[in-house]
Amino acid sequence: MRAYNKSRIVGQLLFVALGITFIYYLFTPSVSHSNAVKPKARKADINSINVYDMNEITASANARENKEEVLILSPIARFYPEYWKNLLKLSYPRNLITLGFILPSTRDGTKIHRDLRAAVQSVQKGPISERFADVKIMIQDTGLSSGQSEKQRHEREVQKERRSKLASARNALLFSALGPKTSWVLWLDSDIIETPPTLIEDMTQFNKDVLVANCFQRKGEKLVPYDYNSWIDSNVAKELASKMSKDDILLEGYIELPTYRTLMAHLHDENGDQKTLMRLDGVGTTALMVKAEVHRDGAVFPTFPFYNLIESEGFAKMATRLNYEVFGLPNYLVFHYNE
Template sequence: MEKMAGITETYSARVRRGLPFRRQRTPDAGADGAAKYIEVLGHDYPPQAAAMPSWLPKTAHGHGAQLTNESRAILANNDDVAPYTAEPDADSLLILTPVKNNAKHLARYFALVDKLKYPRSRISLAFLVSDSTDRTQQMLLESRRWYQEQAPAELRFRRFEIYRQDFFYALARKQRHLREKQQERRIMMARARNYLWTRALQGEQWVLWIDGDLDYYPPNIVRDLMAHDKDVIVPNCLVRRRQVRGRWKHSVYDRNAWQETPESLALIARLKETDFLVEGYKSLKTHRRYLDGFPKNETIVPLDGVGGTFTLVKARVHRSGVGFPTWLFQHQVETEGFAKLAKANGFGVFGLPYYYIRHVVD
């Protein structure tokens, strides 16, 4: 490897000269005079111990006695890579929230997160701002500055990340819940979710998807959901609406959390591959069982679809490649498609019919 002015030649310089980009061992001495591994990007890698790492199988006649030169080269690569391959950090939690024009709800969002009874040092936050035209992005930047730089140490998160990715998708608010707009709308939401988890997930053990406009959830909810030790689990998300004579009534908000029934499976059997199913419309009765349709003694139930209002996922589900389909998978996309895909890959999906959280009124 050539030197330029006493330093290792950079990647861009080697590319301009048509030279290969690779890591080599060079006899470049450090302060103590020992040889170092040097990468052309400038990162130093100390030499590995001569003994074969303990996690590699030993040959019958000693360490590497029967190995070919090619095998030794492969094992040398293992020496370099292994220190950067880590197991997920126990009980670490990554909270993911896609947001769009969410400025009016951010104060409540952080007030609820602040009340979580979970070690702050184990929580990371990541937001994806998409197609926003209000102060959402600026408010998140201000929040990160306060939490991570100005707040007392006990209030700081492990990580606080903000991403921006515009999809240039606009839908008038009055059209947001039109049935004919749901497939395209949900596909865009799936794209946002996939962008966020693939960018933000690092060594966390758990991933928690939270809507940016929730009204309430219990402070101990993370521990409560984790205690069930399920791959994917959701509480029952309600919404409170004022009725006649000034009374309030709670009803299920997240109709995307459901269980298939014999009637719904019979309907599916008659569908074309290109048919998209969506919940909550009187013009299309899917015959599925929602979380308000279970008796009191069924405190945890298997589900076939979930929403994204408050969804706790073991990070290994995402790491296995299960994301949010942007194509029709078993007639679903986005979160319901995620549940179907998770089950198809052998993971369990569950809901808690009588564990309640609340969403703001749309």
């Protein structure tokens, strides 16, 4: 009796299974085996592997002859057509230049992006011989306002926050755009509207780790110093810093807090040799040439007080701490937009 029940149960289960199978094939669309794609074992594409020997990257006094690649980086809060026109006048081969920009993700940033993109496309869609090697545009909420006047941007009370945000934008741009074959990084502020066409050749010929030009403004026939962030430290400044909280920053160019540092802006000699060099402890970024290895080694723009310095001045301190040398060219001028 038990054997009979077992066989009966097994038979019923087989019947149910056959019924389910019949229903499945009845209502499931048929697949043409001729059109079916059979899975294939993926072969490793050797061309997808890029190997870079970083020991072969040079940054020398003969940058052009050695075909050394230059990355020009510019945070942009406003788009100045004069900046772009000046950029196009640079004599360094464009096939060795990569451009990198970072724009604010704001309504103003949208217009900046439109203007910049139009300017870039006018070149990159032109003759191959006139195109840049690459152009990278980053859009990020930088927190920097494009609606402030020059006076508002330089008020002492806003400097810590403003320059912290600017340092953050610079770092984001650097990390995103720096390539494995980059030899030099030229930081060129987007409001620099006039430089010698040979700017890159002129600055790389010194073969310095960090080198900054002197930034002035043209006001009629008069030349006026603009950037006061390039300086030699003083004992007074060191004493002031020693009494500060680690969260405070020591700023340059403010009457209420005299540092008595030696400012490169004040050492310009109109009849002096453009190749005159001076060692610096702080730098601005209006036109700053940096060997890529300095950045790769860890020198960036501190977003926080670093030895009571921040952003570009903090970068100079960081580079020095990494045993790199920092220099300036007091008689070599670039010019800032005159608002």
